[in-house]
Amino acid sequence: MSESLKKSQFPVGAHFSIANGYKSAFSDAVLIGASAIQIFSKNPMSARFREVTEEESQEVKEFKAKNDIEYAVIHASYLLNFGRPLEENSFPIMSLAEDLYNAEMLHADGVILHSGKSLTMGIDEAEDNFVANIKTVLNKTAKLKAKVIIENTAGQGTEMGFVLGDLERVFKKLGKDKRVKFCFDTAHAYGAGYDLQNSKIAEKIVEEIDNTIGVKNIACIHLNDSKKELGSRVDRHEDIGHGTIGEAGLKSFVVSLMKKATTPIPLILETPQGFDTYEDQIKKVRGWLA
Template sequence: MVLVGCHVSIAGSIDLAVGRALDSGCDTFQIFSRNPRGWKAKDIDPDVAGAFRRALDASGIGPAVDHMPYLPNLASPDDAIYEKSVAALTDELRRCEVLGIPYLVTHLGHHRGAGTGTGQERVVAAINRALEEAGAQGVMLLLENTAGEKNSVGSTVADLCRIFEGIDGKERIGICFDTCHAFAAGYDLRTGEGVDAVLEEIDDLIGPGHLRIIHLNDCKGDLGSGLDRHEHIGLGSIGEEGFRHILSRPAIRGCPLICETPVDGRRGDDGNIAKVRELAGA
């Protein structure tokens, strides 16, 4: 048995996302709590938050996962962008608390030429500030690995470890592991040996128990390409055999699996969820 779901829309009202998740066959699901392409967000109406909580309780699925919007850059050397990014992270942690969402996934940003070490220091300071200012003790912030693109500060397990080590409230931090990003960054997930190697690296450098969510995505790019382009499960460069290896590992099977895969004429969200269950033998 695996818990698998997808990213669903909040169009119309956040509470409607729960029904959409059910319609897609989700056991778990991910949302943006607001427009992901803008800086400003309206406060969540208490009635809407209550409706979301009631719908989630009645659905029998979960956990719900929230994802940070696209614009914040916690590694930015630009002070204006950086301050807006810290404020956005702080606000999103509070929004999760209002909605009763236990996990917030964040990308770690890009240093824009300032250097990886400098960018990582900016991320650490941003997260420490946001966790302190937000409160939101019931919300765990998950650091997501990136695809090895230019100026990235969190593409390797060692990168994530350096950031993790600098954070004060480590009990409030976990890892969201994205399979597409890892493959694009050079982790070969097509073999059992490759999957075991990255899981062992996470345990050795960050510690057991910190892997909390899996973003389960195939990759359009080649191994080590740095290309952050998601593909349907089994139809990309990782392939079905790779996902059989991935989905056979207890450390991964024990985490909620979120597909952020395309919706097109080949397959929709329900099709990718069904494929994951097939490959997992669930």
């Protein structure tokens, strides 16, 4: 961490519902003291499209200007599998392209996307499909600044992208495009076998991140405890300090990451109790950064 970069500068927030509109989600974040927000830009379990309107964009812009929201990001639909071969105008391609447009309209950093599944294909084939599909989306949205943010997985089923070295390989195949960044999910990493419970190993994991995809390419952290054991290959989140990783390991990881960072890295909760416990958890995490 550079001398001019203070730990208190790192935004902390959570995932918020858009059930009552985009502005309402931002308002909910401010209400509990969050300075970072993640949302879906549409129903994540529906194949319907939903573009942000100019009016909604302006509402969010004005609200952000008056309130302390330092970072916003969109999470892509759960229905997308970019490990499959996809046509240029297929739903997954068009849905991610729309989300990137919506991110731009909502003044968000980009769109978080899971790494995809190989299904019955070989890993190499599925990975090449993923790269080709991301390139297609980047080309279709070339005029936008919003980023494609690839998230590590727990390796559940045939999920790809649970090993840092694999994410590094994908990044290289994408030419380390400046619009491609990463989201590191702590619960996913723990499920994939990265021992964040152990404070000393957590520090080494930060080194591994820096030596593969690079800490400078981490757009944000999904800060989650886990319901499952180390290496379970199962994706189940838990509230901070109430899971199998524990508060000490997560704190060690976050503090080590901040020491490496040259720009603030937002920390976003996706924990199961949701809004009811977000405020207390955000205060807890901010205490680590004091």
